[in-house]
Amino acid sequence: MEQLEAAQADNAATPLTSRQRRARTVARLAAVQALYQMELAGAGVEAVIKEFRDHRFDSDIEGNVLAEADEDFFAEVVRGVVADQAAIDGAVRKRLADNWRLDRLDATLRALLRAGAWELMRREDVAVEVAIDEYVELAKAFFDAAEAKFVNAALDGVARDAGR
Template sequence: MTEPNSIQAVLAQLAETERAQAEPQLTSRQRRARTVARLAAVQALYQMELAGEGVETVITEFSNHRFDADIEGEPLAEADEAYFADVVRGVIQSQREIDASVKARLASNWRLERLDATLRALLRCGAWELAHRTDVPKEIVIDEYVELAKAFFDEAEAKFVNAALDGVARDVRPKD
């Protein structure tokens, strides 16, 4: 893992790309709120794994304390808190299924447990959204998590996230 890129820069970059054409039902503000929710979901899963905290405890902590806080000295953009909670709960409830779909896309000698905890969280969130949020275009899901990966990792890991989630998308959305 490298020194994180500016989270605010990643959020800004994600907010105004081709998502407007792919998700015309959402305003720019709603798309940005979803991006913040995805980032928070990755952080929540990471925190749960490292600290051993329960899902409802972490969701409550984020709702009560984190969504009103700053990142890098600037206020965090508004989050879609319902979407955040849906992703976090969904990943936890479907973790065996999600892990199996991700493992199927890893090289045969790799285990999910060998991956960095942040990378695991990114892949789990993306895989869950691909399997369970079919209202969101697969290209949006993959692109969002690839861009979030760039905030924490080098280009190689971002490409890995892209390849793994693209494979999961082919498995769980074969007609898309």
């Protein structure tokens, strides 16, 4: 993943440093967690963003400092998914088998797909390969190979549908 990002930085006009790329990776993971939390707890977008900024970023777990996150990118992804959820869900729904509904997917998988689809649909400065690779790697952290392959195929389809 790091090599792909080094070869194709998120922002083609201004390549990201290694530190900035890692901070975006952490932001993507946090965005997936925030979207999951919002769906299960029914929490509002601004409350969840504030909670992450106040209590999760720049903190430690059992003495281990968490990696730095791009907090602005995190907030943009979370707000963007919420604002564009109908369009995002429609794009993801097109990638499901005919007999599947989006609400039948695991909540974490929905959050991954929504965040990835939002980036592919709304952030043309983020390279398609980078966005897909990041969310596939996150899927591997939560699921087995079958779900990671599904995330790859679904997000690839969303990117093509978005003309990218």
